[in-house]
Amino acid sequence: MKLGLVDVAAGYRGRPVVERVSVEVGSGSWLAVIGPNGAGKSTLLKAVAGLVGRTGEVLLDDRAIGSFGHRERARAVGYSPQTPALPDGLTVTDYVLLGRTPHLRALARESRHDLDVVTDVLARLDLAALAGRQLRTLSGGERQRAVLARVLAQQTSVLLLDEPTTGLDIGHAQALLELIDRLRKEDGTTVVSTLHDLTLAAQYADRLLLLDGGRVAATGTPAQVLTPELLSRHYAATVAVLSTPDGGRVVTPVRSTGAPTP
Numbered sequence: 001m002k003l004g005l006v007d008v009a010a011g012y013r014g015r016p017v018v019e020r021v022s023v024e025v026g027s028g029s030w031l032a033v034i035g036p037n038g039a040g041k042s043t044l045l046k047a048v049a050g051l052v053g054r055t056g057e058v059l060l061d062d063r064a065i066g067s068f069g070h071r072e073r074a075r076a077v078g079y080s081p082q083t084p085a086l087p088d089g090l091t092v093t094d095y096v097l098l099g100r101t102p103h104l105r106a107l108a109r110e111s112r113h114d115l116d117v118v119t120d121v122l123a124r125l126d127l128a129a130l131a132g133r134q135l136r137t138l139s140g141g142e143r144q145r146a147v148l149a150r151v152l153a154q155q156t157s158v159l160l161l162d163e164p165t166t167g168l169d170i171g172h173a174q175a176l177l178e179l180i181d182r183l184r185k186e187d188g189t190t191v192v193s194t195l196h197d198l199t200l201a202a203q204y205a206d207r208l209l210l211l212d213g214g215r216v217a218a219t220g221t222p223a224q225v226l227t228p229e230l231l232s233r234h235y236a237a238t239v240a241v242l243s244t245p246d247g248g249r250v251v252t253p254v255r256s257t258g259a260p261t262p
């Protein structure tokens with residue numbers, strides 16, 4: 001499903017935080033929204049998810065998202081927040097099963113298929129051994145994976161993922177991003193994620209959108225956006241951008257030690 005944003009603006013209590021963002025994300029594409037703290041990345045995702053007020057248009061396959069019914073929309077767009085509030089008293093399985101709600105008929109219980117989807121997602125996110133555990137007993141990274149498991153169990157055409165790798169170790173982060181990459185290649189899932197790790201953003205996203213002060217500062221391929229000049233201007237960071245043999249980009253901070261040269 002193609003996602004289009006046309007002149008999207010959003011904010012809190014009348015204060016604009018995101019202004020005039022227009023971008024198209026093709027079916028099966030991955031757009032990473034990057035930018036410094038407070039740039040408006042989470043707000044932009046929430047605006048698309050319908051969780052904060054916005055102006056402008058959000059289009060799904062050229063159809064205004066506002067014309068989608070509640071369930072239809074929940075089957076089309078999944079969202080995972082950066083800092084989720086988790087309900088008390090649920091096991092991991094029960095919580096992830098909530099992701100199936102938009103697929104259930106009114107008053108129907110989950111089917112064998114729903115349980116199979118959940119079992120599969122739990123296995124893929126290395127949560128099978130924790131399936132019966134209470135959410136509140138999980139570690140930070142395990143909780144984060146449970147939240148992602150829930151949105152993946154929702155099996156939506158569009159995934160909005162706010163900092164999905166927060167709190168994940170390098171192996172689990174990689175496994176998660178590979179899983180999402182497979183979904184987009186095999187099922188055509190469209191992905192919009194915020195990512196602070198610019199090297200991961202370069203490796204997985206096909207396009208980057210750099211937000212600064214709520215406005216689009218740059219869009220393009222990782223090679224176009226991840227330049228030392230742009231990163232210095234918008235993050236006030238001193239970085240080196242290295243190229244890998246396959247044309248990828250690695251962004252690394254560079255420290256000027258100030259040590260006297262011998």
Ligand SMILES: Nc1ncnc2c1ncn2[C@@H]1O[C@H](COP(=O)(O)OP(=O)(O)OP(=O)(O)O)[C@@H](O)[C@H]1O
Nearest residue numbers: 012013017035036037038039040041042043044082
């Ligand atoms: N609920 C809220 N009420 C008022 N202001 C908010 C609210 N949430 C965020 N803001 C403000 O909106 C601006 C953008 O916040 P947002 O969370 O979208 O930034 P971000 O780019 O995701 O930042 P980070 O990289 O730190 O997660 C910030 O100035 C923030 O203080």
